[in-house]
Amino acid sequence: RSDATTDYYEITARAATARILPGQDTEVWGYQGTFPGPTIESRSGRRTVVTHRNALPHATAVHLHGGHTPHDSDGYPLDLISPQGGGDAMAGMGGMSKMAGMPGMSGATFQPQRDYTYPMNQRAATLWYHDHTMGFTGPQVYRGLAGFHLVRDDEEAALGLPHGPRELPLMIADRAFAADGSFAYPALDGNEGKPGVTDAYMNGVLGDVILVNGAPWPVARVDRARYRLRMLNGSNARRYRLALDPQPPGGGGLLQIGSDGGLLERPTAHDTLELAPAERFDVVVDFARYPAGTSVRLVNQLGSGSTSEVMRFDIGSGGGADDSRVPAKLSSIERLDPAKAAATRTFVFQKSQNNWTINGDEYRPGRSLASPKLGQVEIWRFITDFHHPVHMHLDPFQVVSRNGDAPGAYDAGWKDTVDVLPAQGVEVAVRFTDYAGRFLLHCHNLEHEDMAMMAEFTTE
Ligand code: C2O
Ligand code: CU
Structure with a gap:
């Protein structure tokens, strides 16, 4: 309606x-x-x-x-x-x-x-x-x-990107199944819905079946044409390194056009993409780079056995003309200037006393860890012990540095979730806009989030 x-x-x-x-x-x-x-x-x-x-x-x-x-x-x-x-x-x-x-x-x-x-x-x-x-x-x-x-x-509609049946949102999520076919969430087994603190729960729940849009290892029949794949890592805790197998001649088969917060300035070719939970990568794959009849697997180089396969594309011979384009300039992105930041704040994501915490504190509703002013840019620094995908509500951010170096290969564009690897420090610049109130900062490993690795900030 x-x-x-x-x-x-x-x-x-x-x-x-x-x-x-x-x-x-x-x-x-x-x-x-x-x-x-x-x-x-x-x-x-x-x-x-x-x-x-x-x-x-x-x-x-x-x-x-x-x-x-x-x-x-x-x-x-x-x-x-x-x-x-x-x-x-x-x-x-x-x-x-x-x-x-x-x-x-x-x-x-x-x-x-x-x-x-x-x-x-x-x-x-x-x-x-x-x-x-x-x-x-x-x-x-x-x-x-x-x-x-x-x-x-x-802006995006005018670009001529692949669309309609050649635009595929792909929610990639791992699940484990019990013998009777039900989802096996380890902490729930035999526990009347109350999780126990097992290692499998503590570190985040992993499955051994990879689902794409709810189907295990699906096969998509595609034309020899460009496709826009809107990839989302919808897993509770699993990270992926995705690659096409075989790679197209010359490589660079995963042409990234966007990230969490929409289009990049220009397309960026990758051989592999690393996705932490909740991250999105908007990618164009040109199946015309392969001969008709090729089966191209989307594989997960961080998995083994059943978790190393994600899905398959079977390339047909037909499909007719491909009138899509990927322009060399997609959009423009205003750079947030770290030198103009009104404040720098540090958030340490770590285990303490057998719980996951931020700055040593378990999440407590109503307790605010920061009060940024609307309209201002701040630098937020995330420091970790374990792998934590860090997510902010309200406004997107730009990755400014990773371990003191330039942002990584997967940090481009506007982001709302950043993949922080063990013992790393990542700095982001964020401008708080429009809405005053309480918002969340948390780890998007969902078990870490449930175990209190979450904090509030209050915009004013
Ligand atoms: Cu995707 Cu606070 O969540
Ligand atoms: Cu975490």
Whole structure:
């Protein structure tokens, strides 16, 4: 539904049975009962309102990842949608909060449904929406609560990039399955929904089946033409190094055109792409560089055995003309000047006392670690012990340095999640804009996030 100013969507989170593995039924918790959920599309500058309802037995909160969104629609982890049956029942959640050393759910508010209002004052980009419930994001996303939200604008439309059936959003996510076909989330096994602190939970939950848009190792039949692949790492904790196998003659088969926050200034050819959880890479692959009949595998060089395969493209002979283009100049990106930063702040992501913390503190709702001023640029420095994909809400940032050196090969453009490897320091420049209120900074390893590696900042 649409009117003069706004596009409206209605989404209900519910349990449903999916056929993911051959011959087996898997219960998913999906937006509209599907995993991934329906893809939402917005026009830059045009408001989108999504009404979310919840037919699951647990509370939910929905965050638009990469959205430039006011606090009250940002999916704050205590702004909850009541589970089926209403009230504020928090079945299975109390134990989780205690485990993570959190002060429970005090301060939570419950509504039977929520209207999330997204102004969409932001450029074209590949966003995604997913669950963000206090202490329970990992298991709820693992069960399927994630979907794409694409923003389009005129600048991008004018470029002539591959589109329609040659534009493929690819949500890459690993899962493990129990013998009966259900998702095996280690911490939930035999534990009535309350996770125990096993190593498999502590370090982030990994699966041994790679799903792309909810299907294991799928095969896409493609023409000898350019395709735009909007890759999202929707995994709870797994990192990937993706490559085409075989590479096209001359290499550079993965032509990156965009990152988390939309188009790069110019296309950048890669042989491999490294994706941490929640990162997006917008890539054009020209299958005309291969002979008809070639099967091209998308492989994960960081995996082994079943996790080294992602999907396959079988190139047909037909398809007709390819009228798409990838211009040498895609967009212009204003550089945020680190020399003009109003403040530099350091956030240390580390394990302390068997929990994941930021600056030694477990997440506590309502405690703010920083109060940046709207309109100002700041440098935020992230220092880690382990691998932590660091994500900021509200505004995108630019990577300024990595370990004191120039940004890495995968840091270009506007980012909202940065892959910080063990014992690294990454500096980003960010300008806080438009919306005053409480927003989140956290690790996007979802088990780390649930285990309290999250903090609030308050823009003013
Ligand atoms: Cu993708 Cu705070 O989340
Ligand atoms: Cu982490």
